[in-house]
Amino acid sequence: MYWTGSCGGCDVSFLELGAALLDVLSKVEIVFWPALVDAKRADVEALPAGAIDVALINGTLRTEENREMAELLREKSKLIVAYGACAHLGGIPGLANLSQREEILAAVFGDGFRPTPPPGGSPEDAPPELLAEALPLSAAVRVDYVVPGCPPPPGLISRAFDALLGELPPTGHVFAPEKALCEECPRTKEERRLTQVVRPHEVLPDPEKCLLDQGMICLGPVTRGGCDAACPKAGMPCTGCLGPTPNAGDQGLAMLSALASLVRAGEEGEAAFASEDKVLDAIVDPVGTFHKYALPATWRVPSPLRGGGSGRGGRP
Amino acid sequence: MVAFLCRWCAGAGADLAGTSRLQYPPNAIPIRVNCSGRVEPSWVVDALRSGADGVLIGGCHPGDCHYVVGNYKARRRVYLLRKVLEELGVEPERVRLEWVSATEGARFARVMTEFVKELRRLGPLQGNGQG
Ligand code: SF4
Numbered sequence A: 001m002y003w004t005g006s007c008g009g010c011d012v013s014f015l016e017l018g019a020a021l022l023d024v025l026s027k028v029e030i031v032f033w034p035a036l037v038d039a040k041r042a043d044v045e046a047l048p049a050g051a052i053d054v055a056l057i058n059g060t061l062r063t064e065e066n067r068e069m070a071e072l073l074r075e076k077s078k079l080i081v082a083y084g085a086c087a088h089l090g091g092i093p094g095l096a097n098l099s100q101r102e103e104i105l106a107a108v109f110g111d112g113f114r115p116t117p118p119p120g121g122s123p124e125d126a127p128p129e130l131l132a133e134a135l136p137l138s139a140a141v142r143v144d145y146v147v148p149g150c151p152p153p154p155g156l157i158s159r160a161f162d163a164l165l166g167e168l169p170p171t172g173h174v175f176a177p178e179k180a181l182c183e184e185c186p187r188t189k190e191e192r193r194l195t196q197v198v199r200p201h202e203v204l205p206d207p208e209k210c211l212l213d214q215g216m217i218c219l220g221p222v223t224r225g226g227c228d229a230a231c232p233k234a235g236m237p238c239t240g241c242l243g244p245t246p247n248a249g250d251q252g253l254a255m256l257s258a259l260a261s262l263v264r265a266g267e268e269g270e271a272a273f274a275s276e277d278k279v280l281d282a283i284v285d286p287v288g289t290f291h292k293y294a295l296p297a298t299w300r301v302p303s304p305l306r307g308g309g310s311g312r313g314g315r316p
Numbered sequence B: 001m002v003a004f005l006c007r008w009c010a011g012a013g014a015d016l017a018g019t020s021r022l023q024y025p026p027n028a029i030p031i032r033v034n035c036s037g038r039v040e041p042s043w044v045v046d047a048l049r050s051g052a053d054g055v056l057i058g059g060c061h062p063g064d065c066h067y068v069v070g071n072y073k074a075r076r077r078v079y080l081l082r083k084v085l086e087e088l089g090v091e092p093e094r095v096r097l098e099w100v101s102a103t104e105g106a107r108f109a110r111v112m113t114e115f116v117k118e119l120r121r122l123g124p125l126q127g128n129g130q131g
């Protein structure tokens, strides 16, 4: 298990398996897991190629070192699993791609920042360079399987371990249902018409009714199920962490399309245009709302207004 | 430039512009759709990704949609999509929705001329389809 640009949530998520975790641990040998065991990079480097059965990697690729480690683990492992939304799609840290690397460094460390070693340290003690943009794991190495989620829900973690310790699915498999979250959500759906768009903190949601019907932007229609609708059940709209259903394509654009279809401000027609726009204006951060987890995987952020760019093509 | 034209109004308007031998810049790859309300935002983005510098969606005038409300749906989608594009750093003017009726060949020619002028002003969308 390795973490790249990660919040640590994915590393902790295994605990949610409860007692079943003991069963898993009795069947595996942990060779490397910075959060848990004391093996170092040099120990991994010393292993022969393919010596590790499975490497689960979580976090977004954000630094040169992240990329090196992903490549090293690819070489030493038979299977690579992208674990969690960051490794799968770029994740929430991927929203940083809305700004240029230099802008981010300047905002955090001040103008002209260069990574340098600590006083008296050798050059290799310097912090690693940031990549030009945050990337999903698949941008650097071949990924065999995906366990989606932010962090992955326990049901999907066990699904993945069952398969990894038993019969392997075809390469590329995502350990989550293909059906949309709405299908496993117990909330009642009515004829959908949105006369307002609200943010979760602005309303006390009705406990039974579909959150989208109540004006919250719930990505349930375009997101894979597999979490047992944990967020909608708790009154929070789905933000899409399990990634798009195979049918949805670009998850955020599919949701944008669905949402725009549902918005009404009285009778449709020219007279309603201005008030419809006002309803839509309530979406304060469209990209952060529709592409919360998948920006690096679906969009090469173009920079026609900023010049330069990442060298990976400026187009969306 | 890619132009998604609904077959009932804007597409017919384009045909009329053609049969009336009106002059307008030949920069559009027209794609005929049944209704402007059928145009998915992801198609618009795919067009931009594939090398188009702008996308025009041509639908019926308000009240004239063959499917009654498709053009209203298209309008809301374009409104939101332009916001997304803007946040991503793409000029929202690259995506344009225009109402053109079947009898408005001249209007179609004018819309095309204006849009091409606007796109020339904006210049090529950076990245040249390498995305
Ligand atoms: S997927 Fe979520 S929980 Fe896992 S590292 Fe990324 S932000 Fe943290």
Ligand code: SF4
Residues within 6 Å of the ligand: A181, A182, A183, A185, A186, A187, A189, A209, A210, A211, A212, A213, A218, A219, A220, A221, A229, A232, A237, A238
């Ligand atoms: S609350 Fe969300 S997940 Fe549940 S039915 Fe409504 S849109 Fe779907």
